[in-house]
Amino acid sequence: MKVLMVDKEKCTGCHQCELWCGTEIASTSKELARAINEEPHPVPRVYVEGKPFALQCRHCESAPCLDACPNGTMRRDPETGLIYVNEQTCIACWMCVMVCPFGIINPSSSMKVAIKCDRCRNMGYPICAEVCPTGALSLVERKDYRKKKF
Amino acid sequence: MRYIIVGGSAAAISAVESIRSLDHESSIDLFSDEETPLFSRVLLPYYVAEELSKPLLNFRTADFFEENKVTPHLGVKVTSLNTAAKAIRTTDGQTYAFDKLLLATGGKAIVPPIPGVDKEGISTLKTMADAERIYNMKGKRAVVIGAGSIGVEACISLTRRGIKATLLEQLGQVMPTVFDAEAAEIVQKRIEDLGIDVLTGEKALKFTGDKRVTGVVTDNRELSCDMVVLSVGVRPQTELAVQAGLKIGELKGIRVDETMMTSAKDVYAAGDVAETHDIARNAYFLNAIWPCAFEQGHFAGLNMAGRKSAYPGSYRRNSIGNFIGIPAISMGVTHAESCAMASEEDEFREIRVRTKDAYKKLVLRNGKIIGAILVGQTQKAGLMSILLKKQVNVADSIPLLMSDRLNFMDLLPILRRNADQFSEPEYKELMDTGL
Structure with missing residues (x-):
C-alpha cells in the first residue's frame, strides 16, 4: 500500500499542509477566510510537530484503532489498505484515541467524532502533499519507503 | 480443519477474521447463547439511553457470517466439552467434533448476595x-x-x-x-x-x-x-472449562499461554474469560475489556490456523468518552501499590500534574510506564499506551511526557534506543528519517 513519506530535510515547518487540510478537508466552506471562523472549528488531520515534521495517520499494518473500536466505526478499505472513520456511526467513546501509538486521532468534543487522516482516500492525491511548497511530502509504496536514503 | 468457536462477541468475531485471513476453506461453527448476533456489549448503555437503536449496536454487518463462511448456531448453548474426544455437546442434543476450539465465553455479571435481590425491577x-x-x-x-x-x-x-x-x-x-x-x-x-x-x-x-x-x-x-x-462487576464464565478440566487461574479465569492455548491441546481461550499475562502488573490478570478481547481473539485465531504468534500480553485500558462530558482515559495500574508482583528491588514513582480542568498522572516501575491517567486533555494518551505496552525506559523523558507539547516525533530517541521493540514498519519508517 501507499503511504505518505516526509523528507525531513525539506520540511520547514511552514504548516501549509495543516492549513490546507483544515480548509479543504475539514471545513464546510472550503475557503480559508471563512474556515477560520467556522464553528465547530475545522480540525486538520496532519500535525506539524517535533523538529519539525508533518505527521499524519500511518495506516498501521496491524492497527490498534481497528481492534479498539467497539462498533466497527474505524474501518480499513480492503482495496487501498487505508484506515478511515465512518463518521455517521462514531459514538465518541475515544477508544481509538486511547490506543493510537502516534497520537494523531483528534477526539473532537464539538463534532463528537474521532477525526483522523484518511489520506484523502476519496480524492486523487493527498492535499498535504499537493500543497507542500518544498515537496517534502510524497506518496510512496510502503515497501519502498525504507529504501529511500535521507 | 474443523474450527469451533464458543461465544459470539469481540474475541470470537476477531478470531473468525484472523482464521479467515489464513484459511479460507475450513468449516467454522460458531455457538452463541445470545439470540442477537454481532452486537457490541459496550454499547448497551447507549441503547438504554435511546441514543442508539438496535441495528446501530452491531459492530459487524449482518452478512458477516455469510461473508466469512461461518455456520452460526445462535441461542444454542454448549453444554459439555470433551477435550480428549475433541467434541462438544449442545442444548439441541447434537454433538460436534472439532480440530481446534476457541472458548470465548466471556463474563457473567455478578449478582451480589443481598437479601431481596431476586425481586422484580x-x-x-x-x-x-x-x-x-x-x-x-x-x-x-x-x-x-x-x-x-x-x-x-x-x-x-x-x-x-x-x-x-x-x-x-x-x-x-x-x-x-x-x-x-x-x-x-x-x-x-x-x-x-x-x-x-x-x-x-x-x-x-x-x-x-x-x-x-x-x-x-x-x-x-x-x-x-x-x-x-x-453493576458490581463481572466474573469469567468458566462452567464449560471447569467441566472439561482446563486449568483455571487464581482469579478464576481460564489460564492461557502466549499462543492463547489453554491447558488442553488445540483448545484456546480469549476475551473476558481468559486469564492472561498482564504487562503492567507483571502477573496473570483478568482484563475484561473490549480491546483486550479483540487482540486476544486475533492471536488465538492466528495460532489456531497454524501461524505461531505470541500475544505480547494484556493491560487494562478504559476511556469514558463523550458520555460523561469530560474525556478521561486510564490504563494499566492506577497506583504503584496495586502491582501484584512488586519485589524489593523495584523502584516505583508516581508523577502528577493538575490544572483547573485537566489531570495527568504516570505510574512508573524502574523507569517504565505501568499506568497512566489523563483527564481533560487525552489526544496523546495512545503514546502512553504504546510505551506501556513495549515496556521501554522513559526515565529521561518525564518532563516531555508530562507536558502539553508531548508529541510522537519527540519520542523518536526512545524508539531508536529500543529499536528491536519497535520493529513494525510504521515505526521503522519514521525512525529512518534521522530526526
Missing part, C-alpha cells in the same frame, strides 16, 4: 435481554449499585430518559478500578452536574418491597426507588 446490564429489561422498566427513580464504568454509564442513560438516578458505591470513590482519587473526584463532579446523586463509601444491605423492589436499605439510609441496576 432489579437487573444486571450485560446481555441484550438485560438492556431490554431495563429499557422497558417503568418508574421515576432508580438506584444503580456499583460505580464502575457500566454503573456510571447506566446512571447517565437513565438520567437522559428522565429517570432520577442514585449511584451507590461501597468503596470511597467512583470508578475505583479505573481512576485514582484525584481523577475520580473530577469525574464524580461531572456525574453530579448531570443531576445524579452519588453516594460513595455506602453499602446496599437489602432490597425492600413485596414482589417488586421499592427501595434499597444502605448502612446510612433507605433510598426509595422503582428499579435497581446491579
Whole structure:
C-alpha cells in the first residue's frame, strides 16, 4: 500500500499542509477566510510537530484503532489498505484515541467524532502533499519507503 | 480443519477474521447463547439511553457470517466439552467434533448476595435481554449499585430518559478500578452536574418491597426507588472449562499461554474469560475489556490456523468518552501499590500534574510506564499506551511526557534506543528519517 513519506530535510515547518487540510478537508466552506471562523472549528488531520515534521495517520499494518473500536466505526478499505472513520456511526467513546501509538486521532468534543487522516482516500492525491511548497511530502509504496536514503 | 468457536462477541468475531485471513476453506461453527448476533456489549448503555437503536449496536454487518463462511448456531448453548474426544455437546442434543476450539465465553455479571435481590425491577446490564429489561422498566427513580464504568454509564442513560438516578458505591470513590482519587473526584463532579446523586463509601444491605423492589436499605439510609441496576462487576464464565478440566487461574479465569492455548491441546481461550499475562502488573490478570478481547481473539485465531504468534500480553485500558462530558482515559495500574508482583528491588514513582480542568498522572516501575491517567486533555494518551505496552525506559523523558507539547516525533530517541521493540514498519519508517 501507499503511504505518505516526509523528507525531513525539506520540511520547514511552514504548516501549509495543516492549513490546507483544515480548509479543504475539514471545513464546510472550503475557503480559508471563512474556515477560520467556522464553528465547530475545522480540525486538520496532519500535525506539524517535533523538529519539525508533518505527521499524519500511518495506516498501521496491524492497527490498534481497528481492534479498539467497539462498533466497527474505524474501518480499513480492503482495496487501498487505508484506515478511515465512518463518521455517521462514531459514538465518541475515544477508544481509538486511547490506543493510537502516534497520537494523531483528534477526539473532537464539538463534532463528537474521532477525526483522523484518511489520506484523502476519496480524492486523487493527498492535499498535504499537493500543497507542500518544498515537496517534502510524497506518496510512496510502503515497501519502498525504507529504501529511500535521507 | 474443523474450527469451533464458543461465544459470539469481540474475541470470537476477531478470531473468525484472523482464521479467515489464513484459511479460507475450513468449516467454522460458531455457538452463541445470545439470540442477537454481532452486537457490541459496550454499547448497551447507549441503547438504554435511546441514543442508539438496535441495528446501530452491531459492530459487524449482518452478512458477516455469510461473508466469512461461518455456520452460526445462535441461542444454542454448549453444554459439555470433551477435550480428549475433541467434541462438544449442545442444548439441541447434537454433538460436534472439532480440530481446534476457541472458548470465548466471556463474563457473567455478578449478582451480589443481598437479601431481596431476586425481586422484580432489579437487573444486571450485560446481555441484550438485560438492556431490554431495563429499557422497558417503568418508574421515576432508580438506584444503580456499583460505580464502575457500566454503573456510571447506566446512571447517565437513565438520567437522559428522565429517570432520577442514585449511584451507590461501597468503596470511597467512583470508578475505583479505573481512576485514582484525584481523577475520580473530577469525574464524580461531572456525574453530579448531570443531576445524579452519588453516594460513595455506602453499602446496599437489602432490597425492600413485596414482589417488586421499592427501595434499597444502605448502612446510612433507605433510598426509595422503582428499579435497581446491579453493576458490581463481572466474573469469567468458566462452567464449560471447569467441566472439561482446563486449568483455571487464581482469579478464576481460564489460564492461557502466549499462543492463547489453554491447558488442553488445540483448545484456546480469549476475551473476558481468559486469564492472561498482564504487562503492567507483571502477573496473570483478568482484563475484561473490549480491546483486550479483540487482540486476544486475533492471536488465538492466528495460532489456531497454524501461524505461531505470541500475544505480547494484556493491560487494562478504559476511556469514558463523550458520555460523561469530560474525556478521561486510564490504563494499566492506577497506583504503584496495586502491582501484584512488586519485589524489593523495584523502584516505583508516581508523577502528577493538575490544572483547573485537566489531570495527568504516570505510574512508573524502574523507569517504565505501568499506568497512566489523563483527564481533560487525552489526544496523546495512545503514546502512553504504546510505551506501556513495549515496556521501554522513559526515565529521561518525564518532563516531555508530562507536558502539553508531548508529541510522537519527540519520542523518536526512545524508539531508536529500543529499536528491536519497535520493529513494525510504521515505526521503522519514521525512525529512518534521522530526526
